[in-house]
Amino acid sequence: MQVAIVKYNAGNIYSVVNALKRLGIEPTLTDDAELLMKADKVLFPGQGHAGEAMDYLRARKLDLLIRDLKQPVFGICVGQQLLCRHSEEGDTECIGIFDAEVKRFQPQRHEDKVPCMGWQEISLPQPLQKEGGVNPLYKGILSPLSLEGSGEAPYVYFVHSYYVPVCNETIATADYILPYSASMHKDNFYTCQFHPEKSGKVGEQIIKNFIDL
Incomplete structure (x- = not known):
């Protein structure tokens, strides 16, 4: 299986490379259009x-390339935000897979710190709780019992100042100041706001689930 990681001017990419290597996968880190198009997973x-x-x-037309990819694509942290329509950060027009506006956290209380940093629970959004539906990305991790504060909800690691509001494509939620999209899915695009590569066994399973899609 050919697994490619999009190379661009963003931090934390090598920790994802190492996470894949721990699963026995040697990914290709590249901004080459042909290699990205040929990969089984991106x-x-x-x-x-x-x-x-x-x-x-x-500048490298990678925004158009990513938009046109047909294989499973996994956007992580800023990768999730860039797959949305627009971000308040720098008033930025993004790639536009998800028709969502990325917003900055606005502290409501003295104890609300931005950026949001640390371990948080993730759970199913209410529509999926009622349907009993769990996305394949969260096989073996989330269930209709995985409600915030239930003791069944897994913890994952976040570091971010901007968030995507809960929307129709939300497949997992977190709550910091307000509920927001911890993870999204549309067509062949999967995302998470948190860092699976820094989230222990839970994160490792999420990455494995993506590779196994």
Whole structure:
């Protein structure tokens, strides 16, 4: 299996490379269009400023390439945000897979700190709780019992100042200041706001589930 990671001016990419290597996968880190198109799976991770990242992607037409990929694509952290329509960070027009606006956290109480940093529970959004539906990305991790505070909800690691509001494509939620999209899915695009590569066994299983799609 050929697994490619999109190479662009964003941090934290090498921790994803190492996470895949722990699963026995030797990924290709590349901004080459042909290699990305030929890959069986594509990961789009990163940390950084949305505007600067989009400038880099547009200069190399990688924004158009990513939009047209047909194999499973996994956007992580800023990768999730860049797959949305627009980000408040730098008033940035993004790739537009998800018709969603990325917003900055607005503290409501003294104890609300931005960025959001640390371990948080993730759970199924209410519509999926009622339907009993769990996305394949969360096979063996989430269930209709995985409600916040239930003792059944897994913890994963977040570091972010911007968030995607809960929407129709949300497949997992987290709550920091307000409920937001911890993970999304549309067609062949899967995302998470948290860092699976830094989330222990839970994160490792999520990455494995993506590879096994």
